[in-house]
Amino acid sequence: MATPPTLKTQRPVVAIVGRPNVGKSAIFNRICKRRIALVFDRPGVTRDRLIADADWEGRPFVLIDTGGLGHEDGTGLQDAVEREADLAIAAAQRVLLVVDGKEGLHVLDTEVAKRLRRAGQKVTLIINKMDPGYGGGKQGEFAKLGFGKGREVSAEHGLGFGSLMAEIGADWPEEDRVKDERTRIAVVGRPNAGKSSLVNAWVGADRTMVASLAGTTRDAVDVPADLDGEEVLFIDTAGLRQKRRVEDPLEKIMGGRTAHAIDRCHLAILAVDSVLGVGLVEKKVAGLIQRAQRPCIVAITKWDLTAQGGEKTKGATFRKEYEAALRQALFFLPDVPMVFVSSLKKSGFRELTDAVATMRKARSVRIGTGELNRVLLRATESRSTPVKGGKKLRLYYATQVEGPLPTLMGFVNHPAIMSEAYERFLSNRIREHFNLGGCPLRWRWRGRDKKSAS
Structure with missing residues (x-):
């Protein structure tokens, strides 16, 4: 059985929370610098909490996106959504409370703020949707939440994130970038x-x-x-x-x-x-x-x-x-x-x-060249190689090369003659002999002149 992990690194944890449809997932994607969370103009799109390893200017941290708090969509899942959000808040060293700068203060914003005060975590207020040219002037309403004047950002246009992350990361420890090998x-x-x-x-x-x-x-x-x-x-x-x-x-x-x-x-x-x-x-x-x-x-x-x-x-x-x-x-x-x-x-x-x-x-298997070629010899003896344009494929030898999967370089007279069906036949014989189960093999074919790799 698998078990929940014990944290082996001391990476800071940042959680994003707020009422539905204020742009939490867009902010999550913007900070992660890739599209991980679904973004759609409809309340309640995010349900589970999403966890991603991220870094900002070489400082690694963990970012968590959560479902909208206070939204009832008739599915009966809101209790589970809020439980997931509470777990994220409890795990975080910093919570980003996201509000909608165009709509202004909402009663659900006040409820989320009360929840965060009870949790006692460090909170940064994020006023989203402050797009270029917008001058609605509703930003001052959010001071009533008790978390200061807040940081204005536009997730859609990527504005305001440099200063936001500089503030959040100011007290993070310096740490070398860790490669994710999971x-x-x-x-x-x-x-x-x-x-x-x-x-x-x-x-x-x-x-x-x-x-x-x-x-x-x-x-x-x-x-x-x-x-x-x-x-x-x-x-x-x-x-x-x-x-x-x-x-x-x-x-x-x-x-x-x-x-x-x-x-x-x-x-x-x-x-x-x-x-x-x-x-x-x-x-x-x-x-x-x-x-x-x-x-x-x-x-x-x-x-x-x-x-x-x-x-x-x-x-x-x-x-x-x-x-x-x-x-x-x-x-x-x-x-x-x-x-x-x-x-x-x-x-x-x-x-x-x-x-x-x-x-x-x-x-990660390592296949010996000698044994590999003995398997290929028996395979070609049991089933003739393809013929194309009057030319018959000749397989001279093969060897394993570096790759994310078992990757084989095969040397033949004319790579263009090799067919998908025959390549699949050779792969099946190799998997069977070396007990590789359903693990795919990758082939690279090189001609006699060693210039026509495919």
């Missing part, structure tokens, strides 16, 4: 497939929001944890739907975060609802994983529910048949580990942890 694990799949429940059960804490309402998770939520003594970062994502079923423009943005999470992860876990099985959505997500060349594990979630089908859906025989059907549906992800889990019963997580360890080991 394994990033993205948990992806359709909405309501049990992704957040899986992360919570694995970490052993209610770290991401869970509800029976599909689409509860909207952003890609980073969850740091320790996995058998190794630091990892789980990325819990919003579910991906079929395009024809997506009408809400916000949900279209949420779906795009799935692809982004896959691109930034080291390892992807595809969550498949055991009741629904593999459909077009799962195949689409698996295709994204394959194109991104990320190691993959398939987690079959809610396995406890299959017992409701009676004797036919119990026991090892049914599990074996279920896995065979899954592998047939996801044939383009060969040899991927498949693990049956139940977040409710906390079962299958030891196997899932072991599968992650195997994939991490496969990513």
Whole structure:
């Protein structure tokens, strides 16, 4: 099982709080210098708290974005949103209270200010939406909150952040930049497939929001944890739907975060609802994983529910048949580990942890040149190399080179003759021999003249 991490660094923690739709996520993205949080002109877009490692002029710190306080959207999730915000406030050395400079003082701003005074944390008032040319003159209203006149910024135009961060970072300790070497694990799949429940059960804490309402998770939520003594970062994502079923423009943005999470992860876990099985959505997500060349594990979630089908859906025989059907549906992800889990019963997580360890080991494997070429020789003897334009491909030898995945340089007579199908055949033989499971291989082909690498 994974566990919540113990802080190994003394990086300052900054939390961003405020009522809905004042621009907290835009400020979060502006300070992080990249688009992490969803930004949309609608109250209540952010629900979970988002955590990101950031730095300002070489000073590393942790930044937390939170959901809007005091907003009721009819989903019944507001209590969970406010609990997440309280956790962020408690962890922070500095809290940024964000207000809307165009709308002026709102009753919810006063309620948030009361909450912060009770918490006793150091607060900096941020008056957002002070865009160029705006002269509304409502800034003075916020002095009633009791946190001074405040700092005026425009998240949309990036104004005011230099002086703001200089003030916040004035009492931070000087610290060398620390490279983030944690394994990033993205948990992806359709909405309501049990992704957040899986992360919570694995970490052993209610770290991401869970509800029976599909689409509860909207952003890609980073969850740091320790996995058998190794630091990892789980990325819990919003579910991906079929395009024809997506009408809400916000949900279209949420779906795009799935692809982004896959691109930034080291390892992807595809969550498949055991009741629904593999459909077009799962195949689409698996295709994204394959194109991104990320190691993959398939987690079959809610396995406890299959017992409701009676004797036919119990026991090892049914599990074996279920896995065979899954592998047939996801044939383009060969040899991927498949693990049956139940977040409710906390079962299958030891196997899932072991599968992650195997994939991490496969990513860093060193393949000896001699043994590699013996495997390739047997492969080419069992299946003839491609022919194109009357020319037959000749594979002279291959060797491993540096890369984020096992990366092989193959020397041939004409790289253009190599086909995707034959490259896939060679990769499967290598993975099988070296026990690499579903870890992808990357090939670079170089011609005899050593000038035509591809």
